[in-house]
Structure formats: C-alpha cells, structure tokens
Amino acid sequence: IALFLLGIRQWYPLVLAVQREANSQATFYRKLVNEANSVFLRWDTQGRVLSINPYGEKLFGYPEGELVGRNVVGTIVPERDTRGQDLKSMIEAIEQHPEQYHHNENENMTRDGRWLWIAWRNTYVAEGLNGSPEILSVGVDITDRKRAEDALHALATASQLPGEEGIFERTVKQLAWAYGVKYAFIGTFVDETQRSIRIESFWDGERISRGKVYDIRGTPCADVLRGRIDHVERDVARRCPEDRVLQDWGAESYYGAPLRDTQNNPIGILAILDTRPLKLPRWNRYLINVFAERIAGELLRRCAEDNIYQLAHYDTLTGLPNRLLFQDRLEQALVHARRNSQFVALLFIDLDHFKHVNDTLGHAGGDILLREVAERIRSLLRRSDTVARLGGDEFTVLMADFHSEAELVRIATSMSQEFTRVLAEPFRIDGTDVYISASIGITCFPTDGSNLDYLVRNADLAMYKAKERGRNCFEFYRPELNELAERRSRLEMELRRALENDELRLAYQPIVDVAAGRVAGFEALVRWEHPEEGEIRPGEFIEMAEYNGLVVPIGEWVIRRVCQQLSHWDQESVPVPMVSINISLRQLQRGGLIGLLEQCVADAGTGSHRLMLEITESTLMHDPEKTLPLLETLRGNGYRLAMDDFGTGYSSFGQLRQMPVRTLKIDRSFVEDLDHDENSRSIVSAILGMGPGLGLEVIAEGVETEGQMHFLFRHHCKLMQGYYFSHPLAAEQCPEYAQRAAGGELPWQQDTPAL
Ligand code: C2E
Ligand code: MG
Ligand code: MG
Numbered sequence: 001i002a003l004f005l006l007g008i009r010q011w012y013p014l015v016l017a018v019q020r021e022a023n024s025q026a027t028f029y030r031k032l033v034n035e036a037n038s039v040f041l042r043w044d045t046q047g048r049v050l051s052i053n054p055y056g057e058k059l060f061g062y063p064e065g066e067l068v069g070r071n072v073v074g075t076i077v078p079e080r081d082t083r084g085q086d087l088k089s090m091i092e093a094i095e096q097h098p099e100q101y102h103h104n105e106n107e108n109m110t111r112d113g114r115w116l117w118i119a120w121r122n123t124y125v126a127e128g129l130n131g132s133p134e135i136l137s138v139g140v141d142i143t144d145r146k147r148a149e150d151a152l153h154a155l156a157t158a159s160q161l162p163g164e165e166g167i168f169e170r171t172v173k174q175l176a177w178a179y180g181v182k183y184a185f186i187g188t189f190v191d192e193t194q195r196s197i198r199i200e201s202f203w204d205g206e207r208i209s210r211g212k213v214y215d216i217r218g219t220p221c222a223d224v225l226r227g228r229i230d231h232v233e234r235d236v237a238r239r240c241p242e243d244r245v246l247q248d249w250g251a252e253s254y255y256g257a258p259l260r261d262t263q264n265n266p267i268g269i270l271a272i273l274d275t276r277p278l279k280l281p282r283w284n285r286y287l288i289n290v291f292a293e294r295i296a297g298e299l300l301r302r303c304a305e306d307n308i309y310q311l312a313h314y315d316t317l318t319g320l321p322n323r324l325l326f327q328d329r330l331e332q333a334l335v336h337a338r339r340n341s342q343f344v345a346l347l348f349i350d351l352d353h354f355k356h357v358n359d360t361l362g363h364a365g366g367d368i369l370l371r372e373v374a375e376r377i378r379s380l381l382r383r384s385d386t387v388a389r390l391g392g393d394e395f396t397v398l399m400a401d402f403h404s405e406a407e408l409v410r411i412a413t414s415m416s417q418e419f420t421r422v423l424a425e426p427f428r429i430d431g432t433d434v435y436i437s438a439s440i441g442i443t444c445f446p447t448d449g450s451n452l453d454y455l456v457r458n459a460d461l462a463m464y465k466a467k468e469r470g471r472n473c474f475e476f477y478r479p480e481l482n483e484l485a486e487r488r489s490r491l492e493m494e495l496r497r498a499l500e501n502d503e504l505r506l507a508y509q510p511i512v513d514v515a516a517g518r519v520a521g522f523e524a525l526v527r528w529e530h531p532e533e534g535e536i537r538p539g540e541f542i543e544m545a546e547y548n549g550l551v552v553p554i555g556e557w558v559i560r561r562v563c564q565q566l567s568h569w570d571q572e573s574v575p576v577p578m579v580s581i582n583i584s585l586r587q588l589q590r591g592g593l594i595g596l597l598e599q600c601v602a603d604a605g606t607g608s609h610r611l612m613l614e615i616t617e618s619t620l621m622h623d624p625e626k627t628l629p630l631l632e633t634l635r636g637n638g639y640r641l642a643m644d645d646f647g648t649g650y651s652s653f654g655q656l657r658q659m660p661v662r663t664l665k666i667d668r669s670f671v672e673d674l675d676h677d678e679n680s681r682s683i684v685s686a687i688l689g690m691g692p693g694l695g696l697e698v699i700a701e702g703v704e705t706e707g708q709m710h711f712l713f714r715h716h717c718k719l720m721q722g723y724y725f726s727h728p729l730a731a732e733q734c735p736e737y738a739q740r741a742a743g744g745e746l747p748w749q750q751d752t753p754a755l
Contacts, residue, residue, distance in 0.1 A: 039118065039139035042128065045091050047071045050134055059141060061111035076108045090122075094135055098124040105142065114276075115180060117146040143180070144281050150178040151287045167298055168201035169208045171270075171291060176203050179284070181274035183249060186295055187214070187221070188259070188268035197221065197268060204249075218242030224256035225266045231255045231285065234277040246273075253278035255285070257292035261300060270295055315389045317367055318374035326388035326396060330452055333400040334445060343402035344445040345412045348459035349377070349419060352437045352471040354393035365429050369436070376422040380415065396459070406484070408444055409476070410544060413485040414492075416440045416474035424472075437472035439463055448477045492544055494530070499553055503529050506561055507728035510737055511580065511699060514709065515718040517749050519741045521578035521612065523721065524562050525728050526554065546584050555587045556596060562611070563604035565731055570606065574735040575742055580612040580642065585619040588627050594634065608638035612663065615641065617649030620659060628658075635660040642699070647683065657694055664691060668702025671722070674711050681711070688715040709748070724748065 033040045039056035043049050049067045057064050060076050073079055073087055094102045102122040107115050118139040128134030154174035172184040182205040187197035190213055199212045216222045219240055223229045232239065232254040237246040246254075255278065256271035270292045272278075280288075313325035321329065330346070337344045351357075351373065358366040370393065377387050377395060386398040399415070402408040419440060426433035441463030449455040458477040466475035476482045498504055508522035528536040545551040562579050569576045587593055601608050613634065620627065620643055635641055642663035643656075647670055656664075666687055673680035684700075691698045700712045703722030712720060725748055729737060740746050 039137070039141075041072075041137045041139065042134050043072055043137070044128075044132065044134050045095070047073055047087055047091070049075070050128070050130070056139070059110070059116065060108070076110075077106065078109050091135065094122050094124045095133070098126060105146075115143075116141055117143045144279075144284060147178050147180060148281075148284050148287055151175070151284070151291070154178050168210075168295065169203075171295060172201050172203040172208070175270075175272055175288070175291060176205070179272055179274075179278075179280075179288075181253075181272045181278060183251070183273040184271070186259075186268065186270050188299060189266070194225070194266070200268070214245065219246070220254045221256055221269050221271065224269060224271070225258050227258075230257065231278075231280055233279060236273070249273065250275050252276055255280055255288060257289045259292055259296035259299060261296065267296065267299060318371050318389050320374050320378070320395075321386060321388040323388065323390050326386065326390065326398070327452060329386045329388075330398055330455070333398060334452065337400060337445060342400065343405055343408045343447075345397075345399045345402065345408050346443045346445070346455050346459045347397040347399070347412065347416065347419075347474075348441040348443075348456075348463040349395040349397065349438050350440075350463050350467070351393035351423075352439055352467070354436065357434060357436060361429055361434065365434075368429050369427050369434060372427050373423065373436075376425075377419060380418050380422065396456075405444060405447060405481075407543075409481050409484050410488055410547070412442050412444075412476075413474070413488055414547065416442065417489070420472060420474070439466035439471045440474035441466055441477065442474060442481075443477045444481065488544065491536075491541060492548060495528070495541055495545060495550055498528055498530075499550075499557060501531075503531070504554065504557060505529055506558065506565070506731065508565075508579070508731060508734050509721060509728040510726045510734075510741075511719060511721045512725045512741065512748070513718055514713055514720055514748075517741070517744055519576070519738045520719055521580055522576060522734060523580040523582075523614070523728075524558060524565075525582070526558055542584070546586055549586060551584045551586050552590055555584060558582075559596060560600050560603075563600040563606060566606045566610055567604035569735065572735060575738050576734065578610045578612055578640065580614050582614045582644065583619075585622055588615070588619065588630060593630070594637065597634075597639065598637070609640065612640040612642050614644040614665065615661075616644045617646050620661070621649050621655070624655070624659075628660075631660045635662075645701075647687070656696070661696070663697045663699060665699045665701050665721075668722075671700050671702045671708055671712070672704070674708045675705065684712070685715045688712070688717050692716075 033053045036053060037055050039059060040051075040053035041049065041056055042051045048069055048071055052060075052062070052064050052067055054064075057067075060067075062075070067075060077087070090102070090104070102124075103120065104122070105117065105119045108118050110116060119142045120137050120139045122135055122137045125134050125136055128136075151174075154171075154177075168186050172186060176182065176184040183203065185202040186200045188200055190196045190198050195217065196213050196215045199210055199214070202209050202212070214221075216225070220229065220232055220236060220243070234252055236254040237243070237249075237251050240246055245251075251273045253274045253276065254271065255273075256269050258266045259268040259270060261267050270288070272288070313322060313328075314320065315322045330344075333344050336342070354366070354369075357369055361369070370389070373393075374387070374389060374395070377397065381387055381397065382399075384401065388396050388398075390396055397415070397419075399408075399411065402411065420438060423436060423438050426435055428434075441459045441461065443449060443455050443458040443462060445455055448458050462475045462477040466473050469475065476485060505527045507525045507527050509525060510519050511521045511523060512518070513520040526538050526542070528538075528541055530536050542551060542554075545554055558581060562581055566576065566579055583593070597608070597611070601611070615631075620631075631641060640663060641659075641661045642665055643659070643661045644665050645667040646664040647667045664687065666684060670680045670684050674684060688698055697719065698717055699719040699721060700708075700717050701721050703709050703712065703720045703724045705724060708722075709720065709724055725746075726737060737746075741749070
C-alpha cells in the first residue's frame with residue numbers, strides 16, 4: 001500500500017502538469033517519465049497504445065515499438081476481463097469526468113504469460129500529445145500485496161472448512177495460486193533420523209500427489225530444517241546439484257518454512273518452488289510461516305489421534321494388535337477371500353505352562369517373556385500377515401491370500417513348525433535361561449467355518465486338541481488336514497535326502513515343429529522316484545522345494561544333467577536342437593546361476609544356444625528391476641529365454657517388449673478350453689497374432705486333441721507341446737522319437753493340415 005501511495009503522491013503533481021502543458025512540456029515530461037518506476041501508458045479512446053515508458057516496457061516485457069498501435073485489450077489487459085464492453089464504458093466514464101481520476105485495479109498479462117496486479121490511475125487528456133484526446137494511465141505493480149491478501153484469504157478459508165479431509169491438498173493448491181508459483185508441497189519426516197521426508201501433499205501445477213519419499217540430503221529442505229536459510233531467490237537447481245528433483249522440475253527459486261511441534265522441534269516442511277526467480281517481500285514470508293504453523297497444528301492433532309487409536313487397538317505390553325483390531329482385520333480378510341475365492345488360515349497359539357513361568361519369575365519376568373514371544377513370532381511373518389495378542393498368553397496369527405487348501409496346509413504347517421522352533425529356544429530373563437513351548441490350533445476359511453466366530457472357536461478347539469496330544473505341537477481343526485500336513489512334512493524331510501539318494505529323474509517332453517514336421521527340442525521335467533510312494537510329480541514337491549530353498553540344489557542338478565544328456569545325444573548323433581529347462585524364482589534370486597550354466601555348458605561341450613530357460617510369467621514379473629539385468633546377461637550369453645505359463649500372470653504387451661524373452665509358452669489352461677470356450681479362442685488367436693509383431697516365437701503347451709492342434713495351426717502357431725504329440729519320455733526313449741519324427745513316421749505327422 002505504501003508503495004502504491006508513494007507512487008501516486010510522487011507523480012500526482014506531474015500528472016497535473018502534464019495535463020495542463022502537455023505540448024509545451026513534452027521534453028520535460030519525457031525525461032521524467034523515462035526515469036519513473038511506475039508504468040506510464042498513453043492510449044487513445046479506441047484503446048490503442050500510444051506510448052509506454054521504459055519501466056512499463058520492462059515490466060510487461062514488450063519493447064515500446066511492438067506495443068504502439070496495438071489494442072491494450074488482448075495485449076496487456078486480458079480479453080476475458082473486459083470483453084470490449086467494459087473498456088468502452090470505462091473510457092466513457094473517464095471522458096465524462098475529465099477533472100477526476102479514474103482508479104482501477106486489475107490483473108495484467110506480461111508478454112511471457114505472467115500475471116501482474118496493477119493499480120491504475122487514469123486521466124483523460126482532451127488534447128493529447130498528438131492533438132487528439134488520449135488517456136494517460138499511471139500504474140503501480142501491487143502483485144505482492146495482492147498475493148499476500150489472497151494468501152490470507154486462503155488461510156482463513158482453509159481453517160474454516162468443515163471436516164479435515166483434504167486440508168493439506170487445499171493448502172498447497174492455494175499457496176501455489178496465491179504466490180503465483182508452479183509447485184508447493186508439505187512433507188513430514190519419515191522417522192527419527194530425519195533424513196527423508198514423505199510428501200503429504202504435492203501440487204505440481206496440475207494435480208495433487210502424495211506418498212513419495214525423498215532423501216533430503218543436499219536439498220534446500222535440509223538447510224531450511226537446520227535453520228540455515230529459508231529463501232533461494234534464483235538458481236536453486238544449480239546451487240543444489242545433488243538434488244535430482246529440483247533439476248527435473250527445472251526449479252529456479254525456493255521458499256521453505258519448517259513445521260514444528262510444541263517443543264519447537266522440526267517435524268516437517270512446507271515449501272513453494274517456481275521455475276522463475278521468486279522475490280518475496282517480508283510480509284509474504286511471514287504469511288507462509290503462518291500457513292506452516294497452521295499445518296503443523298493439524299499434523300500434531302492427527303498425531304494425537306493416532307496415539308488414541310494406538311491405545312484402543314494395540315496391546316500395550318507387546319505393541320501387537322489387540323483383540324479388537326484383530327477381529328477387524330479378520331473380518332476384512334474374510335470379505336476379501338470370499339470375493340476372490342481364496343483361503344484364509346487362522347492360527348491360535350497358546351503358551352504351555354505359562355502360569356508356571358509367572359509364578360517363578362514374577363509378573364515382571366512374565367511380561368518380558370511375553371514381549372520376547374511376540375517379537376519372535378512377528379519376525380517370522382510376512383508383512384501381509386497379522387499377529388495379535390488376545391490377552392494372557394494367547395496369540396493369534398492370520399494368514400491370507402492362499403489359492404488352494406493344499407497351499408494353506410503347506411504354509412500353515414511350516415509356519416507352525418517355525419513357531420515351535422523359535423519358541424523352543426531359551427529365553428534369557430534375569431540372567432537365567434527359561435524354556436517354554438506352545439500349542440497351536442489351526443482353522444481354515446471357508447472350509448472350517450464361514451464366519452469369524454466359528455473360525456475362532458474352531459481354532460481354539462484345535463489348540464485344545466494339540467494340548468491333549470501332549471503340547472508343543474500343532475493341530476488342524478479338520479483331521480484330514482492333519483494327515484495332509486503330516487505327509488507334507490514327511491515328504492519335505494525326505495526330499496532333503498532325495499538328491500543324495502539319487503531319487504530324482506528327468507523326463508523329456510517333445511516340443512514339435514508342426515509346420516516343419518520335426519522335433520524342435522525337449523522340455524526337461526523333473527520327477528521324484530520315491531522309494532515307497534512311486535513317482536511324484538513336480539507339482540507336489542517343486543513348490544515345497546521353492547519354499548524351503550531345496551529348489552536351488554535340485555535346479556543345479558537339473559541343469560548339469562541336461563547338459564550331460566545333450567552332449568550324450570550329440571555323440572550318438574540324435575537330432576535334438578535344444579532342451580528347455582524350468583528355472584525357479586529362487587534360482588534367479590540367488591547369485592551364481594550364470595556361472596553355473598556357463599560351467600555346465602563348458603563341461604558338456606555344448607553351446608548355450610542349445611538351452612532354453614523357461615521362467616514363469618509370475619516369476620518374471622515378481623521384481624523386474626532386479627531380474628532384468630540378469631536376464632539381459634543370460635540372453636547376451638546366448639541362452640534362449642521363454643516365458644512359461646504365459647497368460648496366467650498380468651504382464652502387458654508393453655512390459656513384454658522390455659523383457660529379453662524370445663519365446664512365449666501359452667499356458668495349458670487356454671489350450672484346454674479351445675474346443676469349447678470362445679474367450680480362450682480369442683485370447684489365443686490374439687497372442688498368436690501379436691507375437692510375431694513383437695518378435696516373439698510362441699509355443700502352445702498342453703495340446704491334447706487334434707482339434708486344438710488344428711485351431712493353433714490355422715492361427716499360425718508352429719511350435720506345440722502336449723500329450724497329443726507325446727507324454728514326457730524317459731531319456732532313453734527320446735532318440736527313437738526324434739528319429740521317427742525325422743522320418744515322418746509319427747501319427748501326428750500323418751494328418752498335418754495345410755497352412
Ligand atoms: P510346466 O513347465 O508348465 O510344464 C508343463 C507341465 O504340463 C508338465 O507337468 C507336463 O507334464 C504337463 N503337460 C504337458 N503336456 C500336457 C498335456 O497335454 N496335458 C496335460 N494335462 N498336461 C501336460 P509336470 O511335469 O507335472 O510339471 C509341472 C510343473 O513343475 C512344470 O510346469 C514346471 O513349472 C515345474 N517343473 C517341472 N520340472 C521342473 C524343474 O526341473 N525345475 C523347476 N523349477 N520346475 C519344474
Ligand atoms: Mg515349463
Ligand atoms: Mg508351462
């Protein structure tokens with residue numbers, strides 16, 4: 001305001017003088033006007049610019065020559081404001097009262113699209129410098145004052161809004177708008193180390209986002225939070241070369257205010273940034289700090305709420321969810337499982353003879369033990385599992401997302417074994433080793449109970465059965481599941497010895513090239529010849545081996561054996577172009593796969609191009625960033641990579657393009673449905689249609705009928721595998737198959753359809 005008044009007072013006599021002696025004082029006028037730090041704009045009654053002083057040229061970014069003759073509307077005055085009509089009536093008003101000044105404040109445009117608030121004083125000059133009537137407008141830039149007003153307004157409205165939902169979002173938007181900057185954000189410290197902040201709300205000029213976490217080392221935020229600076233007027237990106245974000249945003253200027261708690265310790269930051277230099281008068285900085293205080297207050301209030309929530313939903317002794325929260329989570333898990341036809345396991349864990357511990361160690365000792373028990377259980381769980389303390393020495397564990405009951409039984413069994421194992425280790429309390437054990441009861445949704453109450457009751461019953469059986473063990477509610485669990489743990493133990501006892505075999509299933517009428521290769525499939533149970537298919541033990549890590553030595557054995565087999569076939573001149581090997585997630589995650597392959601290939605004297613590595617779609621998509629470099633290397637070393645069970649995962653064609661796979665194996669489930677399901681037919685023909693365009697070769701798995709073969713062949717699928725061509729064969733049977741195929745003697749070769 002002061003600036004504004006100063007401007008007017010300074011020029012007031014001059015304006016009068018100009019009006020009186022316009023022509024004779026032309027030189028004098030020009031000199032003063034040229035040095036003024038207000039805008040001097042002359043325009044005619046049609047709205048056309050006659051002249052502008054150097055200050056005006058600079059402010060609006062137009063050289064005078066470019067502005068003269070152009071209409072003020074559409075150049076410095078935005079069209080949306082005036083719509084022609086307003087300007088006309090304004091000129092009339094000025095004309096009618098030539099003795100008075102006409103004031104107005106409006107938003108004006110600069111040449112590069114910035115907005116400036118200008119306070120104008122307009123004077124009608126009946127006989128202007130050119131002899132005809134003109135208007136002289138003297139303008140003062142009041143943008144900063146206006147912004148401060150807007151900010152105050154925003155602050156006032158933000159605090160009045162009902163419900164607190166979205167206050168951060170509104171604040172950043174309003175800040176950016178009020179200060180005319182592109183970016184504004186609110187961030188809070190992620191943890192006590194105060195090294196990173198999490199964005200609570202971020203406005204990028206177009207939309208709000210949240211949740212990103214930034215390391216603040218080397219950023220202006222770090223300086224603000226340490227109280228070193230608050231404002232960087234220009235060149236901020238260049239000054240903080242480590243701050244990638246500033247570079248990416250093209251940030252030029254920065255202002256930050258710390259958010260503080262009641263003890264004045266920083267808890268976060270509020271900042272605005274722009275791609276242009278940012279001047280901030282003191283008054284405006286003060287306002288941002290007022291905003292910061294308001295936001296900090298809001299954060300503290302939420303924090304207090306969280307504490308109350310924590311008290312109501314968590315067990316104070318162990319920090320685990322309490323009964324209330326557990327029931328809530330279980331309820332949610334059941335809803336989710338019902339919707340997705342999944343299985344949920346509920347484990348009831350009760351410590352054996354805990355009362356005895358309490359009696360001998362006292363309650364304080366008992367508390368230490370319970371806390372340690374909670375920690376040991378928690379350390380074994382996945383993030384998506386929940387463990388809760390229901391009270392006393394009772395704990396429950398909730399595990400969800402199982403696709404089959406068999407999977408549930410396997411995981412629940414091995415988890416229960418793990419629980420009993422970690423709880424059997426001594427607890428060191430007050431210098432003595434204390435030993436305890438636990439009894440575990442397990443129920444399964446939906447088979448053991450369709451609602452929460454039944455499930456909890458049945459888990460409890462199962463736990464009592466475990467106690468009856470002598471404690472320190474687990475028991476499923478349903479007896480069949482116990483048998484299943486027993487068989488599984490027995491098999492798991494026996495699998496450990498299967499390798500040493502040489503019980504594993506490889507079967508080879510032909511992959512045929514229907515168009516060329518020959519064998520394109522074989523897929524190696526592992527078999528377990530169990531001494532009592534006979535042949536066990538990989539479906540039963542690979543998943544288990546994947547879980548306990550045995551899949552790594554088994555996979556190593558497979559690779560070695562396949563390479564030896566290839567070299568053997570080469571010596572016998574059996575025409576086998578390649579063998580395909582299934583690789584599991586664990587093998588990819590554990591280092592050493594490349595070294596192993598290279599060594600086996602070299603030992604056997606075959607080439608890497610003779611091996612195809614099959615990786616399931618879900619494995620490939622598990623952690624693409626991690627596996628991608630490994631896959632690239634494998635491809636670079638000459639191995640062929642195939643995506644197995646394609647169609648069962650969720651990869652898009654966009655993702656496929658980035659994967660170094662050359663081959664897709666369409667999952668058996670699609671091929672199976674070809675005869676009767678229109679949907680599968682469209683999916684398969686779409687995959688076959690798009691494959692070649694992406695440079696991918698397609699193999700159809702699980703072809704069992706002539707009809708399926710014909711359909712696939714008609715849609716240009718040449719490579720197929722399945723019982724229609726051959727079951728998996730023992731290694732000794734392969735040469736004969738390959739030879740008969742070379743001679744065109746196999747049944748499927750008799751009726752190969754013409755393309
Ligand atoms: P996969 O890689 O998709 O292998 C194809 C499976 O489909 C094999 O089952 C094969 O016997 C079966 N199959 C082939 N043609 C037909 C058909 O026409 N109809 C039907 N119904 N089935 C057919 P298998 O041998 O039981 O193997 C199951 C899965 O176990 C394999 O699926 C693979 O993911 C895994 N696997 C097998 N061997 C290994 C191995 O050495 N290492 C690893 N990590 N996984 C293996
Ligand atoms: Mg496979
Ligand atoms: Mg497959």
